[in-house]
Amino acid sequence: MTNRNTRKYKRHTVTAALPYANGPIHIGHLAGVYVPADIYTRYLRMKGEDVVFICGSDEHGVPITIKARQERTTPQQVVDKYHTLIKESFREFGISFDVYSRTSAPIHHETAAGIFKTLYDKNVFIEKETEQYFDEENRQFLADRYITGTCPHCGYEKAYGDQCENCGTSLSPTDLINPKSTLSGNKPVMKKTRHWYLPLGNYEGMLRDWILESHKDDWKPNVYGQCKSWIDQGLQPRAVTRDLDWGVKLPLENTEGKVLYVWFDAPIGYISATREWALETGNDWKKYWQDPDSKLVHFIGKDNIVFHCIIFPVMLHAEGSYILPDNVPANEFLNLEGDKISTSRNWAVWLHSFMEDFPGKQDVLRYVLCAAAPEAKDNDFTWKDLQARNNNELLAVLGNFVNRTLVLTHKYYDGKVPEIIDPSDADLKTLESIREFPGVIGDNIEKYRFREALSQMMNLARLGNRYLTENEPWKLIKENPEKVKTIINVSLQICASLSVLSSPFLPFTAKKMQSMLNIHRETWQDGGVTNFLPPGHTINKPELLFEKIEDPQIQEQIDRLLQTRQNNNSGNQYVPYKDPIDFEDFGKLDIRIATVRQAEKVPKTKKLMKLIIDAGSGEYTIVSGIAEHYQPETMTGRKVLWLANLKPRKIKGIESHGMLLMAENNDGKLVFLTPEKDIEDGSVVS
């Protein structure tokens, strides 16, 4: 590998993770991926680099088909809805994709199928035949989620093929008792099916050389460490196809009802989107993906590291004609007011809602999310922080400096830029330091240190404020008006510089500044030019760049979240009731009172506790997942409810007889049920 630090690239291919089209965009997505990617791309464009910024909706996969069934609509309608919402909110927020495509587009199907075919023809895949459930009426293989049946652990009758929602156990479809297809309601039959696997292990050597050797120093520790961990653990073959009818069809004979696994087709979406863009703009997409002089960078969140650092590169490498990413600057996660962002619990700040509630404040959110981006570790977003950063930084430092300079210009010179006359050392030094900013900020951006870059940009505004305060033109105007001309000129040059250098971070604000200054400059190096505004140039009337965000506005948002939290905690969010049963069904359960005699943690597990209970008639061993909620020492002597006739099952090599009954709230907190008065072990609960 060549030395990346000195390597000159001819062009840049920048991708931002494809958002999954089953929900809107929230601040976590933005801080982790889209804001940094957009800053990076805008900067490169201003440097005059050849760059294409790629994104689109990821629209395949089982979750979308399930959402469609739940909403009694089609997968296409589900993705249409979210694709439109996402695309529009990105546009309004100023994420400057060159193309925002989607994986349901024909060009994507064609591209993804083509890459699959090439790999297939090169005998890259392993072909395996397995038996899976098949719905004869609908003539299709059933995804795990499309099979329900009785859970072998808890007896719940509507367990899914991958998980029982009653007891939480992960299952495979063949575990289910009385399996049923949710499509037809019929009993599915076992049928042979063929699938293709990508043998990742075959590429271990290439991955070691490429990542562990040649990117030791320029990839982020979290990314590098995660990759090393995966490679060292040994890479297993991964199925690239599955039986489903929503997705990219296989370009092979006799493969009806088979599509590419979503993880295989999704990253190819970057390539398809590039092709779409190239068609529209008359460019050659291949240069951006196949010429070693192109620098490919993937912006993603940490959950996506393995796909972008291991799997997709292996695909591209195996295909043979593609370049590999130069860097994958994955960010950590953003929390919201101390809790993990959660779509299902509605614990999120949605981009489209923010823009409704705070119209015209895109840059405020961009600023906050960049300044508090989870670059090295998870970080917390709070509304108070947004308010403080708006009021004390954007407004007080940047907005204020520009405003006071422009107000003085109008006051003293009727909006005409004064000339520099006999500048002092301090003036010259100030002008000199302006010239350093594009380099310093740019360096940080190129190293993906966006927080630091942003903070440097703000330092230029701080420099301006200090310069004005130290020189006090409002005093000098009486005694030494000539000197004031120089001061205002220098301050204006700083404003002009800011209007350029703030642009990648705060594009809306930068534009406003340029319009007030009556200039139009888009080249990064212009940010270091100190005679930007020639004497006599007329500037426009100043308007405020930022407005104060008052407490009530913030309180409203906090209250909304408190309400959400309360709903989540107080059981207002009910777990739906199960279907009615007959008394005989209940009668099948044999629930008893028992006393815990012994308890110990099962070694090498996080949740499991091994208990010996006394049921009156004898003692039984039970393995129970309560170790995170109770200490073993506190267990002996406890009266518990025991489901006695659950079939024994080996857990971690220990045979478990029956299960303990617990109450669980929405946060997953578990508590025991205890008889109200003392009663003999073995007593029947009914």
Added chain:
RNA sequence: GGCGGGGUAGCUCAGGUGGUUAGAGCGUCGGAUUCAUAACCCGAAGGUCACGGGUUCAACUCCCGUCCCCGCUACCA
């Protein structure tokens, strides 16, 4: 439990091939000022650099162990 990342001022974070008084922004306190959206500017207080050992003339920086947070993974009523 295994693997990876992180634990530095009230908050959000920098830092270091080990070496004088550990840095920034915000917050707090004090001062100064009025061109400016009570903003700006100056100054101060505030840290046993998670904890315990070790290596060293010297460790926050290297090594070992422990604890806590996050993720992946295993396993779970």
